[in-house]
Amino acid sequence: MAKLGPSIDELISALRCLPGVGPKSAQRMTFHLLERNRDGAQRLVQALSHALDNVKHCQRCRILSETELCSRCNDDRRQQDILCIVEMPSDVLAIEQATQYQGQYFVLSGHLSPLDGIGPDALGIPKLIEWLDKNTIEEVILATNPTIEGEATAHFIGELARTRNIKVSRLAHGIPLGGELEFIDSSTLSHAFSGRESL
Numbered sequence: 598m599a600k601l602g603p604s605i606d607e608l609i610s611a612l613r614c615l616p617g618v619g620p621k622s623a624q625r626m627t628f629h630l631l632e633r634n635r636d637g638a639q640r641l642v643q644a645l646s647h648a649l650d651n652v653k654h655c656q657r658c659r660i661l662s663e664t665e666l667c668s669r670c671n672d673d674r675r676q677q678d679i680l681c682i683v684e685m686p687s688d689v690l691a692i693e694q695a696t697q698y699q700g701q702y703f704v705l706s707g708h709l710s711p712l713d714g715i716g717p718d719a720l721g722i723p724k725l726i727e728w729l730d731k732n733t734i735e736e737v738i739l740a741t742n743p744t745i746e747g748e749a750t751a752h753f754i755g756e757l758a759r760t761r762n763i764k765v766s767r768l769a770h771g772i773p774l775g776g777e778l779e780f781i782d783s784s785t786l787s788h789a790f791s792g793r794e795s796l
Contacts, residue, residue: 605631657728659704659721660686669702676700678735682725682754684708684742687779692740695783696790700738703728708746709753717753725754729761736764738793742777743768755796766793 600606605627612623630638654660655667662668669675669689679700683689689702705720717723728734737758741747755765769792772781781789 654704654706658702659706659724660689660702674699678733679738680728680734680736681738681740682751683740683778684747684750685779688740688742691778691781691786692790695786698790705741705750708741708744708750710746720750722754722757726757729758729763734758734763736766739765739767739796740778740790743772743774744777765796767796768793 601609608627608631609620609623612618612626613620615623618626630641651663652661653663655662655670656665657670658667660667660669664671676699680703681692681698681700682703682705683692684705684707686704686706689704692698703721703725707715707720709715709717709720729737737754739751739755741751741754751767755767758765769789771785771789771792772778778786
């Protein structure tokens with residue numbers, strides 16, 4: 598790619614950190630922001646800066662939150678004895694939009710992947726174990742993605758729950774193997790969620 602100047606080249610390079618954004622897409626975005634939408638670029642800068650300063654992880658479920666405990670963890674009306682374990686914060690939104698689930702969540706922010714150096718500690722498993730030991734959780738719903746890594750992660754967490762005499766269920770099949778929850782249509786996800794089975 599031809600050099601356009603240090604500031605432009607750096608912006609193109611920075612935009613490539615976004616998922617699915619390659620060199621050409623980053624270049625188009627850069628030109629659009631600098632040539633046609635400088636107000637939008639300024640708003641983006643401010644919103645990103647504000648989010649970086651204020652958004653952290655919920656101390657309980659690990660979803661992104663601006664408060665110590667997120668709105669779901671602070672909601673006493675939600676069931677306290679059912680815990681749904683997901684890989685990413687976007688999976689929580691997908692489940693909330695497609696189902697009537699009103700229990701608790703735990704967000705792993707990934708899946709076990711020894712080859713990539715992602716072990717239990719990186720997924721907050723010690724915090725999850727602490728929660729399972731301290732609370733009266735009756736059912737753990739494993740809603741990790743149906744990938745090889747997601748299945749391995751579900752198996753690992755399922756064993757942790759079983760040793761504590763907690764019922765373990767997994768989302769029903771119907772979600773395509775290799776798929777990710779945030780990209781599944783609502784009716785498929787709703788059907789799979791309501792048809793979960795004990796493991």
